Amino acid sequence: MKTTAFNAIHKKLGAKLVEFAGYEMPIEYSGIKDEHMTVRNSVGVFDVSHMGEFWIKGPNALELVNKITSNDPRNLKVGQAQYSCFPNGKGGIVDDLLVYHYEEEKYMLVVNASNIEKDWNWVVSHNDVGAELENASDSISQLAIQGPKATATLQKLTDVNLSEIKFYTFTTDKFAGVDDVIISATGYTGAGGFELYFRNDEAEKIWNAIFEAGEEFGIKPIGLGARDTLRLEMGYCLYGNDIDDTTSPIEAGLGWITKFNHDRKFIDREFLMMQKKEGVTRRLRGFVLTERGIPRHGYELLNEAGSVIGKVTSGTMSPVLGKGIGMGYIAREYSAFGTQIFVKIRNKTIPAEVTKLPFI
Numbered sequence: 001m002k003t004t005a006f007n008a009i010h011k012k013l014g015a016k017l018v019e020f021a022g023y024e025m026p027i028e029y030s031g032i033k034d035e036h037m038t039v040r041n042s043v044g045v046f047d048v049s050h051m052g053e054f055w056i057k058g059p060n061a062l063e064l065v066n067k068i069t070s071n072d073p074r075n076l077k078v079g080q081a082q083y084s085c086f087p088n089g090k091g092g093i094v095d096d097l098l099v100y101h102y103e104e105e106k107y108m109l110v111v112n113a114s115n116i117e118k119d120w121n122w123v124v125s126h127n128d129v130g131a132e133l134e135n136a137s138d139s140i141s142q143l144a145i146q147g148p149k150a151t152a153t154l155q156k157l158t159d160v161n162l163s164e165i166k167f168y169t170f171t172t173d174k175f176a177g178v179d180d181v182i183i184s185a186t187g188y189t190g191a192g193g194f195e196l197y198f199r200n201d202e203a204e205k206i207w208n209a210i211f212e213a214g215e216e217f218g219i220k221p222i223g224l225g226a227r228d229t230l231r232l233e234m235g236y237c238l239y240g241n242d243i244d245d246t247t248s249p250i251e252a253g254l255g256w257i258t259k260f261n262h263d264r265k266f267i268d269r270e271f272l273m274m275q276k277k278e279g280v281t282r283r284l285r286g287f288v289l290t291e292r293g294i295p296r297h298g299y300e301l302l303n304e305a306g307s308v309i310g311k312v313t314s315g316t317m318s319p320v321l322g323k324g325i326g327m328g329y330i331a332r333e334y335s336a337f338g339t340q341i342f343v344k345i346r347n348k349t350i351p352a353e354v355t356k357l358p359f360i
Helices: 007-012 032-041 061-068 113-125 150-155 200-213 224-233 269-278
Strands: 016-020 023-028 044-047 052-057 081-087 093-103 106-111 132-135 140-146 170-175 178-184 193-199 220-222 282-289 300-302 308-317 324-331 340-345 348-355
Touching: 007 023, 023 224, 032 044, 032 220, 032 224, 044 200, 052 061, 052 113, 061 106, 061 113, 093 113, 106 113, 113 132, 140 150, 140 200, 150 193, 150 200, 178 200, 193 200, 224 308, 224 324, 282 340, 308 340, 324 340, 324 348
Parallel strands: 044 220
Antiparallel strands: 016 023, 044 140, 052 106, 052 132, 081 093, 093 106, 140 193, 170 178, 178 193, 282 324, 282 348, 300 308, 300 340, 308 324, 340 348
16 A cells, blocks of 8 residues: 555554555544534644646647646636546546646646546547656645635745635745745635645655644644545535546536637537537436435435436535435436435435535
């Protein structure tokens, strides 16, 4: 198993460690609910160094990024980032990712840990324009500092005015005495905060500085368990559950990151344009259980007559709502908000209501 630069710290803190995407990662420290509420109410720190980072450089960098991603990177100014996905040429999704416009002819793609090799091969195989590629995944560490007290915590460690870094923008500057740290106003929790990228050998220094700065706010380390419940309350997709090689961005409600403007040419453009115009037979929707129960990945979704109309892709007990929530692909005729559906949990059918995302 691979480890991140924070592995010894996780062990010292008594984290429950599991194998995730080939890495030994912390699933929880003080408990998922406690960690979840720490991020919603104060500030928590996630080790997300298992994520992948690719540099795309040179005069043809933009041409390649434009071809392989669904969003329109031509709209990005230096210092801006966007959420996007790699269409797979068959109407599905290779992965979802963040695209950072780092310098004039330099982009950073941040991809999911479980897909690093697959994504790298995909990018390399479509580089017929001579862009310069570098897989920097093993040399970059990443921390996500999330929650309403994240800005106050991190502001102690940098001269950069963090309140001026707007959502989905970033800067590269000195942080905690370390040069060239990418400070990005992004995250996967909906609670606000930042993601920091830096060299592996600075990991411990930065971790310790953040925890010292956040002590007055009750800062805590947060594991992958709470990362999942936090993102689900916001209705954010998880690759491998809610989106994959068999789901299109249009079905998944990601039409907003699928840009057809200025006749831009990108992989699957015609197919996705057809889906956008003609509609799809199923939609990814959120639902809230109206009786006690916890929906889980793979559970069947039923109509009143007991016929299968879809499947749960993600589900949990929402710590904020105190109710079972989930997402799943539902046949179009049952996908209107307010529609009653049923979740088959073991031998019971539990009623639920299709609802708009986010859940909170």
